[in-house]
Amino acid sequence: MSSAALKPPETFFHSKLFRGLGHEELAPLAAICQRRRIPSGEQLIRQYSAAQHVYVVVAGTLMIERLSRSGRRQVIAFSYPGDYIGFTNTEDYEYSVVCLREAELQVFPRREFLTLVDRFPTLKANARQVGGNVLAQTLDQLFALGQKKAHERLCFLLAQIGRRQCGAHNADIELIMSRQDIADYLGLTIETVSRAFARLKAMQLVEIVSAHRIRVLDRSVLEELASVQ
Amino acid sequence: MSSAALKPPETFFHSKLFRGLGHEELAPLAAICQRRRIPSGEQLIRQYSAAQHVYVVVAGTLMIERLSRSGRRQVIAFSYPGDYIGFTNTEDYEYSVVCLREAELQVFPRREFLTLVDRFPTLKANARQVGGNVLAQTLDQLFALGQKKAHERLCFLLAQIGRRQCGAHNADIELIMSRQDIADYLGLTIETVSRAFARLKAMQLVEIVSAHRIRVLDRSVLEELASVQ
DNA sequence: CGCCCAGTTGATCATTATCAAGATTTGTGG
DNA sequence: CCACAAATCTTGATAATGATCAACTGGGCG
Numbered sequence: 001m002s003s004a005a006l007k008p009p010e011t012f013f014h015s016k017l018f019r020g021l022g023h024e025e026l027a028p029l030a031a032i033c034q035r036r037r038i039p040s041g042e043q044l045i046r047q048y049s050a051a052q053h054v055y056v057v058v059a060g061t062l063m064i065e066r067l068s069r070s071g072r073r074q075v076i077a078f079s080y081p082g083d084y085i086g087f088t089n090t091e092d093y094e095y096s097v098v099c100l101r102e103a104e105l106q107v108f109p110r111r112e113f114l115t116l117v118d119r120f121p122t123l124k125a126n127a128r129q130v131g132g133n134v135l136a137q138t139l140d141q142l143f144a145l146g147q148k149k150a151h152e153r154l155c156f157l158l159a160q161i162g163r164r165q166c167g168a169h170n171a172d173i174e175l176i177m178s179r180q181d182i183a184d185y186l187g188l189t190i191e192t193v194s195r196a197f198a199r200l201k202a203m204q205l206v207e208i209v210s211a212h213r214i215r216v217l218d219r220s221v222l223e224e225l226a227s228v229q
Numbered sequence: 230m231s232s233a234a235l236k237p238p239e240t241f242f243h244s245k246l247f248r249g250l251g252h253e254e255l256a257p258l259a260a261i262c263q264r265r266r267i268p269s270g271e272q273l274i275r276q277y278s279a280a281q282h283v284y285v286v287v288a289g290t291l292m293i294e295r296l297s298r299s300g301r302r303q304v305i306a307f308s309y310p311g312d313y314i315g316f317t318n319t320e321d322y323e324y325s326v327v328c329l330r331e332a333e334l335q336v337f338p339r340r341e342f343l344t345l346v347d348r349f350p351t352l353k354a355n356a357r358q359v360g361g362n363v364l365a366q367t368l369d370q371l372f373a374l375g376q377k378k379a380h381e382r383l384c385f386l387l388a389q390i391g392r393r394q395c396g397a398h399n400a401d402i403e404l405i406m407s408r409q410d411i412a413d414y415l416g417l418t419i420e421t422v423s424r425a426f427a428r429l430k431a432m433q434l435v436e437i438v439s440a441h442r443i444r445v446l447d448r449s450v451l452e453e454l455a456s457v458q
Numbered sequence: 459c460g461c462c463c464a465g466t467t468g469a470t471c472a473t474t475a476t477c478a479a480g481a482t483t484t485g486t487g488g
Numbered sequence: 489c490c491a492c493a494a495a496t497c498t499t500g501a502t503a504a505t506g507a508t509c510a511a512c513t514g515g516g517c518g
Contacts, residue, residue: 068458072372072376074376090362132318135367147416150473150474160463178497191476198499211481211483229297383485417507418507420509427467440515460518462514462516462518463516465515466512466513468510468512469509470507470510479498480492483494484496486493488491
């Protein structure tokens with residue numbers, strides 16, 4: 001864990017949170033920023049623990065999930081580079097965060113970070129927008145779970161991941177998470193997820209290169225089935 | 230629509246948003262606050278319209294919903310006195326709001342309201358908490374839709390309404406919304422909702438006084454089935 | 459009074475879950 | 489690098505749950 005104060009500010013450019021900021025804003029941010037590397041499989045945030053930090057994903061993939069006493073699990077989101085994590089308004093985190101693929105994160109003490117958010121209008125506007133995106137994304141997922149069939153929900157996830165990693169080549173979708181993770185994200189079982197993949201393949205919407213690599217053959221139909229609008 | 234500037238500040242006390250505020254904070258709030266009465270059935274917010282106002286419910290009940298192009302509907306929340314509405318971080322509302330029971334609202338111009346939020350730390354803390362509650366509530370609903378069976382989802386709604394109106398007598402739950410509204414909130418059909426009621430009755434958890442009045446007979450079991458923790 | 463609408467109940471169908479078996483991938487040690 | 493074990497994923501058969509279609513009930517209101 002080394003201070004990022006010595007790092008060039010370009011490392012901040014990965015997130016919407018820091019878009020349009022000048023050196024006078026980035027410098028104090030860098031001053032309170034630390035770096036953290038999380039190996040795959042490790043937990044970053046434990047549900048119900050005190051919310052002391054805000055994170056920005058620089059590299060890797062993480063999964064946000066919620067467990068109930070009865071042992072049921074709801075996956076809330078998959079986090080990619082540029083996403084922020086832990087920006088809750090409550091005292092405690094209401095979810096756990098685990099690392100799916102070795103990740104690198106920027107770590108900010110929550111209180112100091114919020115102070116800077118208050119001080120810099122651009123940062124504040126960004127934070128508000130990013131916070132709004134989280135709610136919007138959750139509402140999308142809510143719509144998918146409430147109104148869509150299994151194969152439509154899977155399209156919803158594929159389209160979402162496709163949009164996220166469109167910076168890469170736009171042909172293949174890489175599924176870092178397991179079938180169980182997908183099932184718990186979509187409110188299904190692994191068997192139903194597997195059959196939903198088979199169905200999309202039969203519909204010639206996708207080609208299943210491997211269990212974790214999906215080639216989209218008809219993006220427009222995929223988007224149509226995925227649409228929550 | 231009359232300005233609330235002339236009204237006594239007690240009318241503000243209904244919402245968490247205004248808890249702990251002194252006169253120096255309430256006065257400028259009152260200065261930008263207007264009152265609005267909405268008749269039952271009328272629309273307060275149209276999906277995708279520009280987010281220009283923030284509302285606080287003083288009386289009545291409203292329903293927040295989202296419609297897709299394909300005609301499917303997801304009900305997102307039912308709003309009771311003390312709740313705020315429209316406090317989005319995006320440019321446009323991503324949902325519609327309709328009135329279920331004649332409502333009275335405080336109306337604040339969004340921009341001016343946010344300026345005051347910035348100026349007053351207590352108000353800011355309150356706004357943050359309330360905003361956090363919305364996300365928390367949406368995550369609860371997400372868990373219910375993803376992980377729970379029909380009768381458990383119904384318990385989730387009943388427990389939620391029970392908590393909201395517990396200021397009243399704690400015996401009966403009044404359901405202002407229709408069975409279709411409940412169905413679209415829980416991601417079910419009206420028939421399944423009806424059968425879920427019958428099941429809870431058979432389990433002796435509730436008594437169905439009338440279609441819109443439910444007597445809870447065993448709160449602890451109801452809460453257990455409703456629990457998302 | 460009788461219509462209309464919301465809600466309920468019943469019969470049947472479709473979808474998803476569960477249980478079980480096989481296939482494939484991944485990880486590990488030789 | 490291969491072989492084997494373990495874990496993950498897929499597929500099949502069956503059961504449970506919820507959706508759909510249809511008929512019926514009951515309360516509110518002209």
